[in-house]
Amino acid sequence: MDEVFKALADASRRSLLDRLHARNGQTLNQLCEGLAMTRQAVTKHLAILEEANLVTTIRHGREKLHYLNPVPIHQIGERWIKKFERGKLAALGELKRQLEKRDE
Amino acid sequence: MDEVFKALADASRRSLLDRLHARNGQTLNQLCEGLAMTRQAVTKHLAILEEANLVTTIRHGREKLHYLNPVPIHQIGERWIKKFERGKLAALGELKRQLEKRDE
DNA sequence: ATAATAGGCAACCAAATGGTTGCATGTCAA
DNA sequence: TTGACATGCAACCATTTGGTTGCCTATTAT
Structure with a gap:
């Protein structure tokens, strides 16, 4: 529960959830598009969202698809x-x- | 909105809200009782909750009563x-x- | 085979966070 | 009026956070 609140506390992370809500199953690079952040920063945010079980990922070849939970x-x-x-x-x-x- | 999420991200602050939910209109010292924190730490948490408009206060003499919003x-x-x-x-x-x- | 693509890992950094201690101020009661 | 009580303010500290850069690995397409 605490992890979820902590994950939701950041506006960048909430906007990532918004993006997944708009279109589910995006790759890391898709999620990076248009953001004023490096890919690595997004990776970290996604890791926190995954830790809080708000995002689930599926590897598909060299791509990693992100799904909203x-x-x-x-x-x-x-x-x-x-x-x-x-x-x-x-x-x-x-x-x-x-x-x-x-x-x- | 961001301030509210940030305020809710901390377990100590959520428990302060819980306490006010159980009994509304408590003083700072009442809210400190039983917590493993100094009074000043609680003051800071309450300031953040007030900033997020989650708590409203009323001065009553030398006491400051805290109300949940x-x-x-x-x-x-x-x-x-x-x-x-x-x-x-x-x-x-x-x-x-x-x-x-x-x-x- | 090899270059381009998708992602991962690690070190580093500045700023924010959550906490402390020490002292000051305002108010009430004896 | 003076001591006790309720709160406020400020400086300081360690850790976490959100971000960076640089390089490495794995997969795909030509």
Whole structure:
């Protein structure tokens, strides 16, 4: 879980996921196109995404195809974000109450 | 958006949010209790959470009360996670297809 | 066979991160 | 009013991070 959050913390990595979401199964060089980064930097980002299980790769000859795995993202939504949606109104209500109380 | 992801990337900060979710409106010292960190470290974490608008504070005399703001978390869910839930099955389907193709 | 292509590995670097200690300030209570 | 309490500020430190360059290996196409 921590690895997923850490992986998502970087804008470059999120944009790599976006690219894979737009077109799945791209090679390293395809993913590098148009980015202001060296290939090696992208390799490192992809390694972190793979470590977090957000990306799966398949070697195909000399090419390495990268596939998005949306499951960990979904889990963040289910196990983490939903927890804070319950009681969202309650929290804001309490905050409002305190803000008003401030002026007493 | 980036600030929110960055803020959520640290386990200590997520646990601070958890604590506020359990009991909203705590002081700095209350939030420090039981943590293996100095007060100043917690202060820094709270500053980052505040910067990301995940926590709002209200001064009350010499105390500073911290309140959870669940809105940015909700936005991550709406604007980011949901995007990857659509097409989740499609992505996995394509992955499966490739995995099978590998053995040809 | 050999050149071009796709990717991997390792060393290095600057800046950001997460933490510390020490001291200062503001507020409350006796 | 003075001591205790709650928080703030700043300097410092080690490690991690995000990036680079240079070179190596494996596969494909001519």
